[in-house]
Amino acid sequence: MAEKVKTAFLLAGGCAGCEMSVVDLSEALVGALEHLEIVFWAPTVADVKYKDLEDMPDKSIDLAFVDGMIRNSENEHTVKVLRQKSKVLVAFGACASLGGIAALGDLHTKEELFKQAYKDSFSTDNPEGIYPTPEYLLDGKYNLTIPTFLDRCSTIDQIVDVEYYVGGCPPHPSFVGKLIEAILAGNLPAPGSWLTSGKAVCESCSRNPAKDGVERLPVGDIKRTIDGTPDSDKCLLQQGYMCFGPVTQGDCGGSCLNVNIPCRGCGGPIPGVKDFGARCVSMIASSLADDATAQKFIDQYNDMAKMFYRYSHTANRLNHKIAGMKEQKVSEACK
Amino acid sequence: MSFSPNIVGFACQWCTYAGADLAGNLRAKYPPTVKLIKVPCSGRVEPEHVLEAFANGADGVLIGGCHFGDCHYKTGNYKTSRRIAIYEKLLKDSGFEADRLRLEWISGAEGYRFAEVIEEFTKQLQEMGPSPMNGGV
Ligand code: SF4
Ligand code: SF4
Ligand code: SF4
Numbered sequence: 001m002a003e004k005v006k007t008a009f010l011l012a013g014g015c016a017g018c019e020m021s022v023v024d025l026s027e028a029l030v031g032a033l034e035h036l037e038i039v040f041w042a043p044t045v046a047d048v049k050y051k052d053l054e055d056m057p058d059k060s061i062d063l064a065f066v067d068g069m070i071r072n073s074e075n076e077h078t079v080k081v082l083r084q085k086s087k088v089l090v091a092f093g094a095c096a097s098l099g100g101i102a103a104l105g106d107l108h109t110k111e112e113l114f115k116q117a118y119k120d121s122f123s124t125d126n127p128e129g130i131y132p133t134p135e136y137l138l139d140g141k142y143n144l145t146i147p148t149f150l151d152r153c154s155t156i157d158q159i160v161d162v163e164y165y166v167g168g169c170p171p172h173p174s175f176v177g178k179l180i181e182a183i184l185a186g187n188l189p190a191p192g193s194w195l196t197s198g199k200a201v202c203e204s205c206s207r208n209p210a211k212d213g214v215e216r217l218p219v220g221d222i223k224r225t226i227d228g229t230p231d232s233d234k235c236l237l238q239q240g241y242m243c244f245g246p247v248t249q250g251d252c253g254g255s256c257l258n259v260n261i262p263c264r265g266c267g268g269p270i271p272g273v274k275d276f277g278a279r280c281v282s283m284i285a286s287s288l289a290d291d292a293t294a295q296k297f298i299d300q301y302n303d304m305a306k307m308f309y310r311y312s313h314t315a316n317r318l319n320h321k322i323a324g325m326k327e328q329k330v331s332e333a334c335k
Numbered sequence: 336m337s338f339s340p341n342i343v344g345f346a347c348q349w350c351t352y353a354g355a356d357l358a359g360n361l362r363a364k365y366p367p368t369v370k371l372i373k374v375p376c377s378g379r380v381e382p383e384h385v386l387e388a389f390a391n392g393a394d395g396v397l398i399g400g401c402h403f404g405d406c407h408y409k410t411g412n413y414k415t416s417r418r419i420a421i422y423e424k425l426l427k428d429s430g431f432e433a434d435r436l437r438l439e440w441i442s443g444a445e446g447y448r449f450a451e452v453i454e455e456f457t458k459q460l461q462e463m464g465p466s467p468m469n470g471g472v
């Protein structure tokens with residue numbers, strides 16, 4: 001038998017949900033392990049340290065997955081090390097490839113985020129209002145350090161070269177299974193590609209009007225998910241619930257639609273789309289019946305940035321740049 | 336004010352592009368700040384094109400289309416107007432000055448109007464300063 005594929009998983013600024021999705025493969029994963037040798041997967045599976053990764057020879061890892069975006073100095077450092085050690089690097093999941101949910105934090109200042117996380121949140125008891133600092137001198141002699149919180153988030157490919165992208169928050173386990181099969185069969189597309197089916201969520205959605213040969217009509221109503229319960233058989237977009245299925249890759253099999261929730265784009269953009277949010281605006285606006293409906297949409301949805309870029313805020317160059325400038329603005333304002 | 340803004344203009348071939356031509360024939364004066372891109376209809380302009388221009392450092396983006404009722408493809412300009420209204424809100428919520436994006440209906444007969452729009456828009460952008468992508472704040 002051919003040599004095993006040396007594989008690594010690195011959790012950057014993510015929630016580890018992407019790794020759980022791999023673990024969810026259960027027996028299939030155990031089967032795949034006959035062909036894969038896990039050389040680094042801390043802390044989920046293997047007891048290895050960053051130092052062990054740093055000690056590996058360059059390009060000794062065949063296939064490396066990163067989940068999570070770049071949020072702090074540790075993420076940035078380890079991703080660079082992993083890149084050096086790996087032949088093929090995969091940005092795995094929405095955070096790694098597009099920014100993900102947590103990257104919406106970039107629409108706020110560091111002060112707002114820290115205040116919410118370390119002072120105001122319901123479960124926090126911090127009367128003195130102490131924030132974590134990158135360095136702390138304990139008892140006057142022990143210098144303790146933690147990673148530095150960066151001014152903005154970055155996707156993996158904004159820091160190092162990336163060969164492949166996988167969408168999903170997290171990627172659907174059945175799709176991860178297919179992905180591993182393709183990798184083992186050496187069946188990989190050209191570098192720079194998404195390792196996905198390339199089909200829209202609508203294609204796998206049982207509500208798609210085209211499945212019954214029915215034409216889509218201009219949407220004349222605007223609803224939010226808090227407005228009543230949608231008809232569970234009809235296309236949500238046709239009912240006025242803003243669904244991003246038409247421009248999102250549907251490797252999830254339409255998971256959200258199965259539970260009566262509109263797609264918010266975690267699968268990433270379908271092929272040919274350069275920017276998810278901008279294309280999504282185009283798709284939604286072109287579906288609306290008239291100007292009055294467009295105005296209703298603008299009035300009812302109060303934060304378009306968090307809506308259209310729910311999972312892909314950082315991948316937009318303009319957003320990334322603006323996020324990098326916000327702390328600068330704050331310090332200027334304080335002067 | 337010495338800063339000369341860089342405006343990317345998407346002009347419908349049936350109206351605004353012809354209007355720009357007429358402005359030339361009329362020898363109407365306007366600042367050399369706009370780079371026009373001819374499009375088949377304003378409806379061809381995707382928010383992605385606008386974003387691409389801004390991401391590459393355009394200080395302003397102008398979209399010019401036919402007046403309502405005059406679009407050669409009937410509904411192109413209506414769709415543009417909806418797309419841009421929503422996209423402007425998105426830009427605003429993203430922390431970008433949506434005023435850098437301007438939508439105008441300029442017919443092939445409105446050469447002077449074209450010159451006037453470029454003049455106004457240029458002045459406005461000079462007051463706003465360079466795009467944040469080019470070191471402006
Ligand atoms: S993509 Fe989703 S599941 Fe994966 S790390 Fe990010 S937030 Fe977690
Ligand atoms: S728009 Fe949404 S609900 Fe309608 S068919 Fe597509 S995925 Fe399904
Ligand atoms: S339906 Fe959309 S948001 Fe839901 S899991 Fe699929 S891609 Fe993600």
Ligand code: FES
Pocket residue numbers: 347348349350375376377378399400401405406407408409411412
């Ligand atoms: S043809 Fe001019 S806007 Fe459609």
